[in-house]
Amino acid sequence: MISALASADAQIWLAILVKTVAYLATLVAAGSVVIYLTLGALTEQGRSSLRRIAAVAALAAAGLSLLRIPLRASFLMGGTVEGAVDPMMLRIVAESPLGASVIVRLGGLALILAVFLPGRGARWVALAGALVTCASFALRGHTLGEPRLLLGALVTVHAIGLAFWIGAFAPLTRAVRCDPPAVAGALVHEFGAKALWVVATLVAAGALTLVLLGAATPAALATPYGQAFLIKLGLFAGVLALAGLNKTRLTPALQAAAPDAARRLRRSIGMESVLVLAVLATTAALTTLTSPPSEQARSASQTTPTHDSAIHVSGDLSWPS
Structure with missing residues (x-):
């Protein structure tokens, strides 16, 4: 995993950055609702x-999600600027699972804006938007394998839980x-x-x-995918440790109006947010640079690619949502 990052070109780094910020904005929008x-x-x-946070995050998530389509088109055309604006390539990407995921996500983000409308019904519309937004993560990437419905449901539940936390x-x-x-x-x-x-659900x-x-x-x-997953697990363990500290010590201290309790709790929450951002960045890198063992085995059973075609297969697997 580390070696793959070290050898990644500027386009891959841009993909990881855009994907990380898109993840963050999307989950903040859904989680705020x-x-x-x-x-x-x-x-x-x-x-x-x-x-206000939900609205700003929803608009940012929409723009970043749309940006991924020309980035993908550029990737398919060898990283050229022309590829990012080529109508045929843009149509191909728009009709791919990535395009479907973006379309569903945009619909969910639009519904989230109902949180500004009066009435209890508008709140449920916004909640439906948050759930649709989280479900959009299940339309792309390793959830396209079997058992597809179960994987999609698990990814959706995972996204909802993470959105709640963020x-x-x-x-x-x-x-x-x-x-x-x-x-x-x-x-x-x-x-x-x-x-x-x-946490139990996650x-x-x-x-x-x-x-x-x-x-x-x-x-x-021991594979790059597994190593990246272990990094994510370690980061999440850090989040849970801070959450445990907040619950058992810092929150009771704040409720008792103990001196300096508010400052220490703010610092702990800030550290949690940094660790969660690192989890999202690791996820973006993981899904950009590698794929789960089940996908690798399936690809290997379907074809024995040459060196050049292997690069294209890996590249295709490197852009899940």
């Missing part, structure tokens, strides 16, 4: 801030910085209680996905 509807301890100021960072930080300790403490406590279920979905992709064996973990 989920947090808006699930955390009852949010103040009206917190809800207003979340609506969507909470901004409102929790705002509450700890601006609200009285009792109010902020109640919000952080509520998030921590619900996050326990989210772990279960991730473990089952790993098994289905054939990446749960010692031999598979």
